[in-house]
Amino acid sequence: MTLAEGDEGTYTADGTSPVEKFQVQVVPVCTGQATKVTCMGKLGGELDLTMDSGTTPFKWHKDTTEIVASEKYGAIDAMTLTIKSLDDDDEKEFKGTSTDKIARVFGVQVANCLGAKGTVPCQAKLNEALKLGISDTVSDTVTWVKVDGQLPANNLKVGANDVGLKLKDLKAADVGTYKATYNSDMEVFFAVSVPAGGDTKNNKKDNSGGGSSSNNTSTDQVNFGESKPKPEDGSGVGGLSYSPALLVTVTLVHLLLQLAA
Structure with missing residues (x-):
């Protein structure tokens, strides 16, 4: 009834031969x-x-x-x-x-991301500007909040009735869910995430706290403020890594126990 960005995609009509598909694109x-x-x-x-x-x-x-x-x-x-x-x-x-x-x-x-209801997924890049906007008629001032923290200090409300929210320079700490409330009781959520490779190659600092991070780890994905370090040599499982020498030692002990039995 009310199209939003989240409604874009492929729709299939079952029961037809051949099956009919519809590619929906939302144009405000x-x-x-x-x-x-x-x-x-x-x-x-x-x-x-x-x-x-x-x-x-x-x-x-x-x-x-x-x-x-x-x-x-x-x-x-x-x-x-x-x-x-x-x-x-x-x-x-x-x-x-x-x-x-x-x-x-x-x-x-x-x-960059538009929405009028529900939750709108919004992929972004670190150290670049990001703008969220309401794709609906807004009759009063919009209230913007960050659900899982405080609005970034560099935020800027733009447009009549603050219909848009601009983050001038996205940092890792800015990732999360933003809620816009408008026309008294209408709400839309923007789930901002940074996909793998969404940071810049020369981004060596911890953007959330200003400290430096080790060059021996990389970030697979920043999602709602969390990051998952990648093992340096690829031998890690579930976040753990094992020394080759330790694996050899364990194997020899296991063989000696079998001979002793």
């Missing part, structure tokens, strides 16, 4: 109003800006420049303007006008 739609509205789009995705009224043909502007036909946009004279391949340069003010002089202004914000 932002509807114009008499006053300026803030619109959130996903980095690299698409965003639809649509007029609530007016007569064709329409004109669209990005800041003060009129938009012309290109691969970046869908139809440029229609009631809805589709912005493709969203990037930081799209964080501008867009304006749509109709032939009967109805005008609507859209403030576009671009986020």
